[in-house]
Amino acid sequence: xxxxxxxPQYQHVQEGEDFTTYxxxxxxxxxxxxxxxxxxxxxxxxxxxxxxGEVKKQKRLTFQFGEAKKNSSLxxxxxxxxxxxxxxxxxxxxxxxxxxxxxxxxxxxxxLSVIP
Amino acid sequence: KAGVTxxxxxxxxxxxxxxxxxxxxxxGHRSVSWYQQTPGQxxxxxxxxxxxxQRNKGNFPGRFSGRQFSNSRSEMNVSTLELGDSALYLCxxxxxxxxxxxxxxxxxxxxxxxx
Numbered sequence: 001x002x003x004x005x006x007x008p009q010y011q012h013v014q015e016g017e018d019f020t021t022y023x024x025x026x027x028x029x030x031x032x033x034x035x036x037x038x039x040x041x042x043x044x045x046x047x048x049x050x051x052x053g054e055v056k057k058q059k060r061l062t063f064q065f066g067e068a069k070k071n072s073s074l075x076x077x078x079x080x081x082x083x084x085x086x087x088x089x090x091x092x093x094x095x096x097x098x099x100x101x102x103x104x105x106x107x108x109x110x111x112l113s114v115i116p
Numbered sequence: 117k118a119g120v121t122x123x124x125x126x127x128x129x130x131x132x133x134x135x136x137x138x139x140x141x142x143x144g145h146r147s148v149s150w151y152q153q154t155p156g157q158x159x160x161x162x163x164x165x166x167x168x169x170q171r172n173k174g175n176f177p178g179r180f181s182g183r184q185f186s187n188s189r190s191e192m193n194v195s196t197l198e199l200g201d202s203a204l205y206l207c208x209x210x211x212x213x214x215x216x217x218x219x220x221x222x223x224x225x226x227x228x229x230x231x
């Protein structure tokens with residue numbers, strides 16, 4: 001079935017290094033959302049991207065939506081130990097056709113470990 | 117504003133039993149979704165409810181069912197439990213938006229262990 005592919009699965013970085021996770025879809029997306037799940041916690045919404053080529057920043061986090069609306073990335077500059085967790089992208093894969101499916105399909109996530 | 121509340125937080129069942137999980141959405145949120153999270157499969161969509169109607173269902177067997185009440189609270193039920201049903205069950209509520217799938221607000225989850 002339709003999927004949202006997310007890479008890498010795991011990333012270990014030294015504190016202060018940068019981190020990037022990528023999300024790809026074979027279909028054009030109407031929008032994409034990003035969530036963060038801390039160890040032992042629940043997913044928490046970070047941001048939603050809607051426009052082609054959109055770039056949004058939240059402090060050290062930069063989110064991009066591809067020009068073709070088929071891929072997205074999350075980049076963290078100068079990681080801190082508070083950035084530890086799993087980052088998920090999510091999309092309604094059926095929305096672009098105009099008929100929303102009322103479900104989000106999540107990528108498998110990228111688990112970020114930060115070595116102090 | 118209170119967040120999404122899920123009960124119970126932890127439970128242990130044996131194969132063949134059934135379980136009911138409860139979810140109270142954020143006040144004013146009428147859409148409630150359920151997701152199953154496992155290490156191997158990640159977050160998988162179970163179903164979504166709005167105004168007591170199931171609008172979509174994921175690829176899960178009929179043993180998984182749910183419902184929504186007039187106050188938007190939702191329950192999901194799993195009958196004839198199998199070992200593979202052990203997972204974190206997450207409920208999420210959202211404000212229904214006309215043009216886009218809205219931001220999901222997740223509860224803490226109900227961690228089910230099937231022995």
